[in-house]
Amino acid sequence: MRGIVWLRRDLRLNDQPALTAACEACSEVIPLFVFDEPLLQSHVFGSACVSFMLGCLEDVAASLARRGVTLQWRRGEPAEEIVRAARAWKADAVYWNRDYEPGAIERDRAVQQRLGRIGVVVRTFKDHVVFETEEIRSATGGPMQRYSAYRARWWTKWRAVKPIALPVPRLLTAKKAASLPLPPPLPSASDLGYEPVALPIEPGERSAQKRLRQFVAGPIHTYIMGRNLPAVDGSSILSPHFRFGTLSARAAVHAALASLTQGRRVSRPDVFTWIDELVWRDFFQQILAAFPHVVDRPFRQLPTPAPRAPGAERDRLYQAWCMGKTGFPIVDAGMRQLNQTGWMHNRVRMIVASFLIKDLRIDWQSGERYFMQRLIDADVAANNGNWQWCASTGTDSMPGHRVFNPLLQSRKFDPEGVYIRSHVPELATVQTDHIHAPHLMTHEEQVLVGCHIGVDYPSPIVDHRQAREEYLALVKQRGLR
Ligand SMILES: Cc1cc2nc3c(=O)[nH]c(=O)nc-3n(C[C@H](O)[C@H](O)[C@H](O)COP(=O)(O)OP(=O)(O)OC[C@H]3O[C@@H](n4cnc5c(N)ncnc54)[C@H](O)[C@@H]3O)c2cc1C
Numbered sequence: 001m002r003g004i005v006w007l008r009r010d011l012r013l014n015d016q017p018a019l020t021a022a023c024e025a026c027s028e029v030i031p032l033f034v035f036d037e038p039l040l041q042s043h044v045f046g047s048a049c050v051s052f053m054l055g056c057l058e059d060v061a062a063s064l065a066r067r068g069v070t071l072q073w074r075r076g077e078p079a080e081e082i083v084r085a086a087r088a089w090k091a092d093a094v095y096w097n098r099d100y101e102p103g104a105i106e107r108d109r110a111v112q113q114r115l116g117r118i119g120v121v122v123r124t125f126k127d128h129v130v131f132e133t134e135e136i137r138s139a140t141g142g143p144m145q146r147y148s149a150y151r152a153r154w155w156t157k158w159r160a161v162k163p164i165a166l167p168v169p170r171l172l173t174a175k176k177a178a179s180l181p182l183p184p185p186l187p188s189a190s191d192l193g194y195e196p197v198a199l200p201i202e203p204g205e206r207s208a209q210k211r212l213r214q215f216v217a218g219p220i221h222t223y224i225m226g227r228n229l230p231a232v233d234g235s236s237i238l239s240p241h242f243r244f245g246t247l248s249a250r251a252a253v254h255a256a257l258a259s260l261t262q263g264r265r266v267s268r269p270d271v272f273t274w275i276d277e278l279v280w281r282d283f284f285q286q287i288l289a290a291f292p293h294v295v296d297r298p299f300r301q302l303p304t305p306a307p308r309a310p311g312a313e314r315d316r317l318y319q320a321w322c323m324g325k326t327g328f329p330i331v332d333a334g335m336r337q338l339n340q341t342g343w344m345h346n347r348v349r350m351i352v353a354s355f356l357i358k359d360l361r362i363d364w365q366s367g368e369r370y371f372m373q374r375l376i377d378a379d380v381a382a383n384n385g386n387w388q389w390c391a392s393t394g395t396d397s398m399p400g401h402r403v404f405n406p407l408l409q410s411r412k413f414d415p416e417g418v419y420i421r422s423h424v425p426e427l428a429t430v431q432t433d434h435i436h437a438p439h440l441m442t443h444e445e446q447v448l449v450g451c452h453i454g455v456d457y458p459s460p461i462v463d464h465r466q467a468r469e470e471y472l473a474l475v476k477q478r479g480l481r
Contacts, residue, residue: 001025001026001027001028001092001093002026002027002028002030002089002090002091002092002093002178003022003025003026003028003029003030003091003092003093003094003095004022004030004031004032004082004085004086004089004091004093004094004095005018005019005022005029005030005031005032005094005095005096006018006032006033006034006082006094006095006096007031007032007033007060007071007096008033008096008097008099008104008245009097009099009128009243009244009245010097010127010128010245011053011056011057011059011060011204011205011244011245011246012060012205012208012245012246012247012248013060013063013064013168013169013172013205014165014166014167014168014205014209014248014251015165015166015167015248015250015251016097016127016166016168016169016248017097017125017126017127017166018095018096018097018123018124018125018127019031019095019169019172020166020169021095021123021125022093022095022123023169023170023171023172023176024169024171025093025123026092026093026176027176028176028177028178029069029172029176029177029178030072030085030089030091030178030180031060031064031069031070031071031072032071032072032073032074032082032085033057033071033072033073033074034073034074034075034076034078034081034082035073035074035075035076035187035192036077036078037075037076037077038077040192040193040194041193043193043373044372044373045372045373045378046194046342046372046373046374046375046378047189047194047195047196047197047342048197048199048341048342048343048374048375048376049240049243049342049375049376049377049378050189050192050194051189051194051196051197051199051203052199052201052203052240052244052342052376053203053244054186054187054188054189054192054203055199055202055203055204056203056204056205056244056246057071057073057186058186058203058204059203059204059205059206059207059246060204060205060246061186063205063206064172067172067173067174068173068174068175068177069172069173069174069176069177070177070180070182070183071183072085072180072183073183073186075187078107078111079107079110079111079114082094082111082115083111083114083115083118086115086118086120087118089178089180091120092120092121093120093121093122093123094111094115094120094121094122094123095122095123095124095125096108096122096123096124096125097124097125097126097127097128097245098124098125098126098127098128098132099128100128100129100132100133100285100286100288100289100381101288101295101380101381102288102292102295105289105292108124112124127245127248128245128249128285129249129281129282129285129286130154130158130163130249130250130253130278130282131154131157131282131286132286132289133286133289133290135157136150136153136154136157136286142290143286143287143289143290143291144283144286145287145395145396146395146396147279147280147283147395147396148396150279150283150286151276151279151283154279154282154283155279158253163250163253164250165248165250165251165254197342199342199376200341200342200343200376201237201240201241201343201376203240203244203246204246205246205247207241207246208238208241208246208247209247211236211237211238211241212236212238212247212251212252212255213255215236215238216255216256216258216259217259217262217263218263219233219234219235219236220236220256220259220270220271220274221259221263221265221266221267221270221271222234222267222270223235223270223271223273223274224269224270224273227273227274227346227347228347228413229347229413229414230333230334230345230347230348230413230414230419231414231416231418231419231422235345235346236274237343238252239377239379239382240376240377242278242281242377243377243378243379249278249281249282252278253275253278256271256274256275257271257275259271280385281381281382283385283395284381284382284384284385284386285381287299287381287385287395288380288381288384288385294384294385294388294394295380295384298388298391298393298394299388299393299394299395300393300394302392302393302400302478304363304391304393304478305361305471305474305475305478306361306474307361307362307363308360308361308362308462308467308470309361314362317360317362317461317462318356318360318362318366320458320461321335321352321355321356321360321362321367322335322339322370323335323339324336324339324423324424325458325461326355326458326460326461326462327439327453327457327458327459327460327461328355328406328407328410328460328464329410329417329420329424329427329435329436329437329438330348330351330406330409330410330413330414330419330420330436331351331352331355331406332420332423332424333348333414333419333420333422333423333424334348334349334351334352334423335352336423336424337423338371338374338375339374340423341376342374342375342376343375343376343377344375345419347409347413348419349371349386350386350390350404351404351406351409351410352367353367353386353387353390353391354390354398354403354404355404355406357390357391358403358404358467358468358471359403359406359462359464359467359468359471360461360462360467361467361470361471364387364388364390364391364393365387367387368383368384368387371383371387400475401472401475403468403471403472405464405468406464407436407437407464410436411436414436415432416432416435417430417432417435417436420435420436421435424457426451426456426457427451427457429449429450429451430449430451431449438451438453438457439453439459439460441453
């Protein structure tokens with residue numbers, strides 16, 4: 001029996017259910033990746049995300065090659081390419097791990113039907129999440145909509161099921177390799193129409209495992225404090241790996257729990273708080289699967305405060321936000337980090353999102369799209385869920401009346417301005433007293449540090465206090481909470 005394993009967001013060999021099942025059932029296994037041409041042309045994702053994916057593909061291709069198996073690849077419309085490959089290679093079955101994005105669900109259904117018509121069997125597997133929507137239901141049997149309740153059930157389920165993480169399939173050897181012509185080398189980012197970029201995070205399964213080992217050996221045990229400090233190595237920085245499946249969430253939970261019995265300075269609250277972030281990840285995946293309307297509309301259809309500015313003025317404010325030229329150093333540092341590296345720290349993601357939505361009163365979907373185009377870990381479920389959380393339109397959202405104060409956030413989470421200085425070079429010489437609000441420097445102080453506000457660095461594009469009051473008045477007027 002000949003089986004194709006269609007690799008998608010699962011670019012690894014460890015704990016790979018589709019690959020393991022194919023190795024067990026088939027005498028010949030053909031791993032295949034399809035570059036989705038319509039998706040690539042849409043530029044929904046940006047160069048950082050595409051470059052990271054290519055790095056992961058190179059890595060998984062090398063790991064397969066070491067076992068005598070070749071990664072095949074094609075480029076085109078995925079449904080067409082899979083059916084064409086199944087026909088050309090006379091495959092009996094196609095194996096894949098499930099994807100919960102509405103477009104992917106539709107695509108997979110179409111592929112399954114077309115393969116069925118030519119007599120090719122399809123086997124699909126849970127992989128991307130620890131628990132799928134159907135596995136964790138509310139008391140009435142529907143999908144869960146509150147994170148806190150979901151979290152409690154997630155943990156009950158974990159203890160009951162104890163999901164296992166599979167090893168690399170033992171049977172994955174040269175004996176499984178089908179004799180097919182070798183594919184050309186994998187394309188580069190430029191071949192795909194994207195700019196090659198220097199990645200801030202090393203792609204591939206081995207790098208993911210190395211980082212996981214480092215993280216659970218140290219930073220995870222101070223995560224509650226460390227995760228909020230953008231200048232500190234306090235969070236795992238594994239999100240692009242979870243996004244492309246170079247690391248499985250199951251394996252990560254096991255590693256985190258195991259760290260409680262291994263180190264000398266262990267902290268249960270920190271470890272469980274970190275795992276709860278993976279629960280958030282599952283939560284947003286199941287929200288997307290159960291409520292696909294969130295892709296185009298708010299989860300909760302609420303009256304939204306009117307935009308602050310129309311037409312050209314709105315565009316000016318939006319451009320200032322995108323370029324990191326708002327005059328609010330913590331916002332600008334975050335946006336510049338995003339633009340330059342494809343990465344932004346979670347605390348800063350929340351600050352810049354609140355600023356866009358509540359200070360500038362620009363629709364959250366514009367921010368969501370911009371993040372998708374820039375983030376290395378761009379993921380529909382997590383990005384949409386978090387933007388809706390910040391916009392107070394989501395499931396368990398931030399209350400509508402809560403507006404982050406960029407100055408207080410900056411003082412609290414980047415007290416010395418280390419993060420700001422590393423991303424906003426024109427503020428490098430500004431003293432810590434003024435780093436969070438450089439526009440408050442006197443003329444003499446500006447001359448002294450060589451940073452002229454309005455010339456070298458912008459004045460604030462809005463008055464935060466006034467913007468907050470206006471926003472809250474609109475929230476009250478529209479009966480929002
Ligand atoms: C406006 C906004 C947009 C976001 N867009 C994305 C996105 O496109 N892709 C993405 O992966 N994350 C997104 N996040 C969530 C979060 O910022 C990142 O997952 C986190 O910064 C990744 O860093 P880390 O790997 O060090 O996370 P850690 O703190 O180490 O957490 C471990 C893992 O848990 C998951 N996780 C953590 N926080 C969240 C969260 N709030 N929601 C869902 N999963 C989470 C991630 O997979 C992460 O790698 C967004 C957050 C905000 C506020």
